[in-house]
Amino acid sequence: MTKQLETEKVPPVTLEADSPVKYKNVSGEVFMLRQSLEDALKDMWILSQGPSDSVFNYVHMAIPDAACLNILNRFNFWNTVPIYGEATFEYVAKQTKLPLEVVSRVLEHAVTMRFFVKPSPTATSVRHTSRSAALAKDAGLSALVHMVLDEAGPPMFMLPEALRRFSQGKLDISKDVKETAFKLCRSGGAWGDYENSWEFIENDGEGEEKGWRQRNFIKFMAYIKDLFQTESHVLSAIDWKAAGIATVVDIAGSAGHDDAVLAKAFPNLKIVVEDLAEVAAVFEKEFPTDLKSRVSFRTHNMFDPQPVQADIYMLK
Template sequence: MGSVQKEIATLNSLAARISELAAKMTKQLEAENVPAVTLEANSPIKYERLPGDVFMTRQLLEDAMKDLWILSQGPSESVFNYVHMAIPDASALNILNQFDFWNAVPVDGSAATFEQIAKHTKLPVDVVTRVLEHAVTMRFFTKPSPTATSVRHTSRSAALAKDPGLSALVQMVLDETGPPMFLLPEALRRFSMGQPHLTRNMKETAFKLCHSGGAWGDYENSWEFIENDGEGSQKGWRQRNFVKFMAYIKDLFGTEGIVLDAIDWQGAGDVTVVDLGGSAGHDDAILAAKFPNLKIVVQDLPEVASVFEKEFPSNLRSRVSFLTHNMFDPQPVAADIYMLKWILHDWPDAESVKILQALRPALKPGARVVFIDYVGKQEATGASSGAEEEQLPRSIQGFGTATDLRMMALFNAEERPVEAWKSVFKRADERFDVVRVKADPLSFMCVLEAVWRG
């Protein structure tokens, strides 16, 4: 049998593919009555919903656009252009975000001068000018004319002015996880080079190299940094920002739907639920409102308590409470169900095992642990072959691989498939019986339910 020859991509073939996919996505959005987005400041800041078929079309479109960019530049120049722009782009966005350029410019579409923005940000006018000149090339803000010394919002910059959660995400990804990632090569050189496996020692992470004194402080891990950075009233500001970030993630990924469908909450009866690391209880408010049979205890670190007190709906407080708790300490609440949402994902196996073992003092026979997390390894989807995995657009796979590298830098951890998570539960205690697993290959989301057979 002759081999099937793969079509070689060209500028014209990719341009045609992009035109085809753009037309398809437009038709799909129109059929669903989803308002279009534009580059103008008054545009919706995101598609209000993105049905599954539209999502796949968009990711295929992204792959084709990236390939076209490479071919239009040429292999060599595309590398040069990427490395020349990537770090200044990220740095400019980080400055814009940390000094709140977003709210220095009216969101109604009118302009703000560089002097007005300098006053708002408390930065010198020449710094503001140079940052904005680059920001405009990234479609953050636009100038009324090439020589103007003022800017207006684009839809991209307006999105950050309108959505504090998006700003919190930029802060989290660029300012908190970015510096350790730049030290990842040095950490690998010092601690893993010549070894058969990546070191699992939490004192040998790129994060720890970054945070061993000096400008970034001395912290053991990113959670300690987030919880304690700052002085006086500013202490813990990163933790409060993280709560906003988690609220944004909830909306972006529709996590409330994942939580609501995780198990049969109504069929569980009148039960007590503990949400470990539950932030300010964003998902728990939805859960408690829909299922009045649930009594929920939200557990997180001390800095989150004030956010819960300020923001959690008062009409649900008779059934939802907040308890300060470190998840590595013995669990103090005897409950029927324990939820771990987007928690273990951020820890290596050894620490994940300790978190699960810390539940044991409170567990009673039949108690359930519901693991809901981002599982960035494609084996988690149940794909039976590498060919099936390749069918996923590279832009989707890249979400998992990018997170995998971030886990390496911060925790010496990795993205793990479902089978690995089953093993983590068994390593924690043989009495954890994994009874159900559901994984989504497109969103990387996984729900795993374990029953305590003590």
């Protein structure tokens, strides 16, 4: 893999904070080599410990590792440490408003996952590694971690119970929205009572904090669009040039990241971006001003009847 990266002149990554955050523009060959390497490393990890010990070690690490990363992310440990500097445990505790004992335990565990590094084994301070620095540099990556661990994570632990209650002994899995792991998890208590994930991310929080998950979701979607280069898929989805002068509705289009690219490429298009009310402020703040004469935002829930008459409807 290293030889192939050198051949393709792809800058190498390291564990240091100044490392590139990812391999850029790698070929399919590098991607497949990386998958093969990952499979080999998994085999090596299991064989180095033995079958039973590898199971023991996995279950003892998987949940604590996920919990530690979720805490680091939720309380934004990333930005309490300068990218190319150092911060004491006491300083991090002050910035996160968490007890020093909590911060010390979390950071000690984080170091074992290569999130942060201590200058010496006995030190009570940390510096960034390339992993923690990547999260400090990119709010979208942090939003992804949040979506997976803090929002999708808890319902995932309810999957066995949901299957036992609603699907065991049946030929097909239940399709009732009230018979899901999500509903079992969000049916009262610490996470409130919500029917589905959309209702949850739209309404969780109180006062100014209400809808904070929705705003985080927008960052997550922008990151995913960049990661998988969805803009190119949108541009090639249909023959936009042949559509001529047309009105396009982007259903659940978030803050219009794809629509900015579409509007620039095809000046004959008039685009209406639809999403929930919490997204409107992000659209107004971040969408290119020079395109707003042709691209507008409309508050709309994708599960409600469509209010706009258009030539093309886009649902991604």
